[in-house]
Amino acid sequence: MAQAVFVTGGAGFAGRRLLAELRRAGRTVVALDRSGALADAAAGDSGLTVVRGDLLDPATYRDALTTCDTVVHLAAATGRASAADHFRVNAQGTEALLGEATRAGITRFLFVSSIAVTFQDVRGYHYAIAKQRAEQLVAGSSLRHVILRPTIILGPGAPILKALEKLALLPAIVLPGNGKARVQPIHVDDVVKSILTVVEIDLFDNEILDIGGPSIITMEELLQALRQARTGRAGRVVHVPLPLLRLPLGLAEAIGLGAALPISAGQLSSFRWDGVAGANRLQERLASGMTGLSEMVSGGGTAGAEAPPYVPVAADSPAILADECRVFTRHVLGRDPDAYITAKYVDACSTMATLQPASGFDETLLALARRGRVAAKVADSYASLLAPASALRKRLVLLLALLETRPPFHDAIDRATGGPMPVLFLRIAIKGAGSMLSLLVGVLVLVPMRVVLAVSGKRGR
Amino acid sequence: MTPAVTVIGSGASGVQFALSLLRKGVGVRMLDVGRKGRPPVLPDASLNELKAQLSDPAEYFLGARYEAALLPGVSEEYYGIPPSKDYVFDHPEGFSHASAGFSPLFSFAQGGLGEAWTGGCYPLTEAETGDYPFPHRDLATQYDEVARRIGVTGANDDLARFMPLHDHLMAPIELDQHSELLMQTYGRVRDRLNRDGAYLGRTRVATLTQPLGSRQACDHLGRCLWGCPRGSIYTPSQTLRECQTFPNFEYIPGVEVSHLRIGSDHRVQAVVATAIGTGSAQEFPVERVALAAGALLSTRIFLMSILRRTGERVRLHGLMDNRQVLMPFVNLKMLGRPFAPDSYQYHLLGMGFETESPLDYVHGQITTLKTALVHPLIQRLPLDLSTSTFIFRAIHAALGLVNVNFRDTRRAENYIELTADDTPRLRIHYQPDAGEPARIKDALARVRRALFSLGCVVPPGMVHMRPMGASVHYAGTVPMTDTAAPFTTTPDGQSREFDNLFLVDGATLPFLPAKNITFTLMANAARIAEAAF
Numbered sequence: 005m006a007q008a009v010f011v012t013g014g015a016g017f018a019g020r021r022l023l024a025e026l027r028r029a030g031r032t033v034v035a036l037d038r039s040g041a042l043a044d045a046a047a048g049d050s051g052l053t054v055v056r057g058d059l060l061d062p063a064t065y066r067d068a069l070t071t072c073d074t075v076v077h078l079a080a081a082t083g084r085a086s087a088a089d090h091f092r093v094n095a096q097g098t099e100a101l102l103g104e105a106t107r108a109g110i111t112r113f114l115f116v117s118s119i120a121v122t123f124q125d126v127r128g129y130h131y132a133i134a135k136q137r138a139e140q141l142v143a144g145s146s147l148r149h150v151i152l153r154p155t156i157i158l159g160p161g162a163p164i165l166k167a168l169e170k171l172a173l174l175p176a177i178v179l180p181g182n183g184k185a186r187v188q189p190i191h192v193d194d195v196v197k198s199i200l201t202v203v204e205i206d207l208f209d210n211e212i213l214d215i216g217g218p219s220i221i222t223m224e225e226l227l228q229a230l231r232q233a234r235t236g237r238a239g240r241v242v243h244v245p246l247p248l249l250r251l252p253l254g255l256a257e258a259i260g261l262g263a264a265l266p267i268s269a270g271q272l273s274s275f276r277w278d279g280v281a282g283a284n285r286l287q288e289r290l291a292s293g294m295t296g297l298s299e300m301v302s303g304g305g306t307a308g309a310e311a312p313p314y315v316p317v318a319a320d321s322p323a324i325l326a327d328e329c330r331v332f333t334r335h336v337l338g339r340d341p342d343a344y345i346t347a348k349y350v351d352a353c354s355t356m357a358t359l360q361p362a363s364g365f366d367e368t369l370l371a372l373a374r375r376g377r378v379a380a381k382v383a384d385s386y387a388s389l390l391a392p393a394s395a396l397r398k399r400l401v402l403l404l405a406l407l408e409t410r411p412p413f414h415d416a417i418d419r420a421t422g423g424p425m426p427v428l429f430l431r432i433a434i435k436g437a438g439s440m441l442s443l444l445v446g447v448l449v450l451v452p453m454r455v456v457l458a459v460s461g462k463r464g465r
Numbered sequence: 466m467t468p469a470v471t472v473i474g475s476g477a478s479g480v481q482f483a484l485s486l487l488r489k490g491v492g493v494r495m496l497d498v499g500r501k502g503r504p505p506v507l508p509d510a511s512l513n514e515l516k517a518q519l520s521d522p523a524e525y526f527l528g529a530r531y532e533a534a535l536l537p538g539v540s541e542e543y544y545g546i547p548p549s550k551d552y553v554f555d556h557p558e559g560f561s562h563a564s565a566g567f568s569p570l571f572s573f574a575q576g577g578l579g580e581a582w583t584g585g586c587y588p589l590t591e592a593e594t595g596d597y598p599f600p601h602r603d604l605a606t607q608y609d610e611v612a613r614r615i616g617v618t619g620a621n622d623d624l625a626r627f628m629p630l631h632d633h634l635m636a637p638i639e640l641d642q643h644s645e646l647l648m649q650t651y652g653r654v655r656d657r658l659n660r661d662g663a664y665l666g667r668t669r670v671a672t673l674t675q676p677l678g679s680r681q682a683c684d685h686l687g688r689c690l691w692g693c694p695r696g697s698i699y700t701p702s703q704t705l706r707e708c709q710t711f712p713n714f715e716y717i718p719g720v721e722v723s724h725l726r727i728g729s730d731h732r733v734q735a736v737v738a739t740a741i742g743t744g745s746a747q748e749f750p751v752e753r754v755a756l757a758a759g760a761l762l763s764t765r766i767f768l769m770s771i772l773r774r775t776g777e778r779v780r781l782h783g784l785m786d787n788r789q790v791l792m793p794f795v796n797l798k799m800l801g802r803p804f805a806p807d808s809y810q811y812h813l814l815g816m817g818f819e820t821e822s823p824l825d826y827v828h829g830q831i832t833t834l835k836t837a838l839v840h841p842l843i844q845r846l847p848l849d850l851s852t853s854t855f856i857f858r859a860i861h862a863a864l865g866l867v868n869v870n871f872r873d874t875r876r877a878e879n880y881i882e883l884t885a886d887d888t889p890r891l892r893i894h895y896q897p898d899a900g901e902p903a904r905i906k907d908a909l910a911r912v913r914r915a916l917f918s919l920g921c922v923v924p925p926g927m928v929h930m931r932p933m934g935a936s937v938h939y940a941g942t943v944p945m946t947d948t949a950a951p952f953t954t955t956p957d958g959q960s961r962e963f964d965n966l967f968l969v970d971g972a973t974l975p976f977l978p979a980k981n982i983t984f985t986l987m988a989n990a991a992r993i994a995e996a997a998f
């Protein structure tokens with residue numbers, strides 16, 4: 005009996021399709037499952053074994069590896085994970101897996117990297133840096149291996165597609181940078197096919213193979229193609245200079261707000277550098293049968309619609325709202341709310357439609373504000389000027405309204421801030437300066453987020 | 466037995482009209498939807514005591530569904546209607562209207578819109594009643610009478626040049642610290658202001674400074690906006706209760722009048738109404754009918770009656786309402802001062818501006834901010850709420866608001882009619898006259914100048930022009946005239962279409978000066994009761 009293929013990242017966008025295709029090809033598969041997302045995937049299929057475990061904890065998959073001869077390493081931290089997480093999962097995780105695979109006598113190791121490692125400059129792009137490190141580890145191992153570097157992966161449900169759609173479907177296309185960076189989108193099924201091909205024809209010759217789709221176009225052309233596919237028309241393009249976006253995003257990450265951001269400074273690199281696949285035998289072999297660009301961009305969207313409707317997340321749980329109430333009350337009055345205020349706040353936020361976020365940006369503001377008193381001040385400063393009708397502002401004002409009906413809180417709202425004029429003005433100036441600083445940080449962090457992530461155009465007020 | 470007079474509506478006009486008749490021994494039946502509010506809670510508590518003593522204060526102040534919380538992006542007005550006065554503007558099921566350029570408020574409450582007023586009582590001058598088809602003294606006599614009935618406070622001061630004095634004027638309400646300071650400053654800069662045609666003085670309000678009947682004098686609980694538990698601020702339902710002590714009075718609440726059934730002799734034979742709740746139709750035979758449902762609702766009944774009688778959809782021209790512009794200000798000398806939480810909330814001072822034609826008189830009511838909900842204001846500062854709250858506490862006592870009122874005239878382009886639906890609705894069409902922007906701009910500049918002389922600055926971007934309809938001073942759809950014309954009334958409010966029909970509310974006013982009209986409505990209704998019955 006052929007030895008099994010050990011797959012990491014099987015629950016991901018490409019991973020799920022890979023599992024299915026490997027099984028269709030008659031391969032026995034062992035899938036490492038960190039989150040439990042694959043719990044039901046193996047039901048009724050004796051050829052697929054799901055192992056609960058963590059890449060960084062080899063003990064959890066040590067035994068499973070002994071039944072395998074091939075490893076396909078897809079798992080990765082992507083998107084806006086922190087620099088530390090990128091390094092931990094993508095570099096250290098790969099290192100741990102390599103060590104365990106070597107011990108288990110694995111003979112073939114396929115590592116899925118990214119075309120991003122070829123960008124001319126990856127400074128600040130933690131994902132690409134970690135992938136570079138991982139590639140070095142794979143290349144330096146004693147295992148027979150291959151490194152695949154796919155370009156932008158599209159297809160129904162592609163995570164990147166949603167972000168690109170948002171940019172493409174604003175009243176005008178918002179494009180970070182000059183839009184001249186070249187891309188070579190590849191359909192997810194073709195990525196899976198290339199992995200399968202490597203496994204089937206035993207293409208483990210210790211080399212790096214780029215893999216990209218059938219056409220090379222500019223980023224601007226890609227966004228236009230998306231817009232054309234969704235609305236039937238091309239659109240005007242607004243270019244936003246990259247430095248204008250990169251600095252503030254980097255700053256936000258530096259002060260620990262990275263996880264609240266929907267995009268990282270590093271991800272902007274894709275708008276600057278070419279991400280195209282170099283010629284190689286795998287690419288040549290697959291080129292003729294690849295899915296075309298028009299099909300890649302047509303999937304997943306709602307044809308003809310101006311913009312995809314915003315689907316609100318489920319209302320927050322009472323526990324989250326109670327926590328939010330505490331953070332917000334501290335922000336507004338510098339003290340904790342009592343049980344009455346908390347209960348009222350939770351009730352209002354659970355029942356009033358107007359207090360629910362109306363756009364992705366609304367949600368982001370709330371998520372940022374919830375993180376603590378300082379973050380709340382930053383988000384509130386921004387919202388007071390630039391998003392006055394956001395769910396965050398409405399919730400804060402409602403809280404203020406609740407507080408002023410209830411002793412002892414109303415006293416803290418009514419009591420005069422008095423004193424001799426010079427002292428009073430000084431105190432106001434100091435307070436005002438604090439607020440201005442928060443506003444500055446808020447603008448630096450949130451303006452690019454709003455622009456870049458487009459926040460569903462018309463509704464993202 | 467059919468009563469001598471059937472009155473439709475229990476608002477300010479209706480109850481004063483009825484009271485005059487009752488005192489003359491005339492039998493009166495009053496038909497009314499008559500929605501009622503809740504009795505006042507904890508009547509002895511001040512506003513802050515109320516916050517402490519209520520188990521669910523947010524429910525009282527903001528409503529069970531937080532509907533009175535003013536959230537950003539939701540409303541343009543500085544203040545909404547508190548939950549305790551919601552009933553004043555509640556509609557019967559199925560009531561709706563179609564309006565363009567006009568945001569009307571309707572009331573089906575016992576006491577009508579006057580249940581939620583702020584008490585301004587401003588007699589019209591002789592010039593202002595120039596178009597009124599009767600001598601000014603006929604109205605002046607009734608101002609005296611109504612003041613005796615409802616209790617009006619005020620002073621013989623610089624504003625008297627714009628508002629004639631009348632009998633039974635009680636001493637004015639004690640000034641708060643901020644208003645006091647404004648008056649002191651006015652004393653110093655008076656000459657300068659007067660040269661610019663600007664005058665400052667006490668407002669005239671129907672708020673008692675001494676007990677009247679069962680009503681108590683204002684003792685500064687600070688609850689005006691939510692409804693005075695002392696009855697110090699006059700409301701028409703108080704007069705209704707007085708009417709109910711007369712044996713010749715019959716009050717029938719819970720019926721919504723749809724139209725008047727007109728006989729072939731051009732006389733009203735019966736009032737057709739539906740019972741609220743059951744929806745069953747009811748007819749009330751009449752001898753004489755007085756429409757007092759408020760200018761808009763009386764007009765609706767009038768139009769419906771014509772439609773039912775002739776199938777004709779008449780368009781009535783000349784609807785009026787006072788434009789109001791709200792101008793907030795900061796009194797620099799009050800910065801950093803505390804305020805007295807227990808004080809009268811409404812306007813204590815008024816501003817009058819002389820104009821070339823006395824008919825263009827511009828009237829301002831000055832409200833200084835004391836105890837009130839402040840979240841609607843704090844959110845307007847373009848800063849985070851922590852900083853806004855801190856700064857607001859420093860300026861709270863220094864804040865004030867001038868409500869600037871403008872006159873309106875009857876113009877053909879403003880009309881009211883019924884829609885062509887199966888159940889016809891009121892359609893109101895309003896557009897301001899071409900001269901309005903210049904008139905407002907000029908007046909606001911004068912208000913600003915006057916405020917500046919008084920040591921106050923107007924923060925930029927805070928001036929708010931209220932939509933037409935917001936002042937709730939509706940008038941002019943079926944005017945009183947000397948010469949007979951279709952869809953007018955005689956000087957005594959008698960319809961020129963239907964002999965036994967009288968219109969005794971704002972519908973008949975031929976001109977609307979820049980003054981709260983309620984006092985005039987009451988006086989005019991009482992005048993008609995005296996003259997025609």
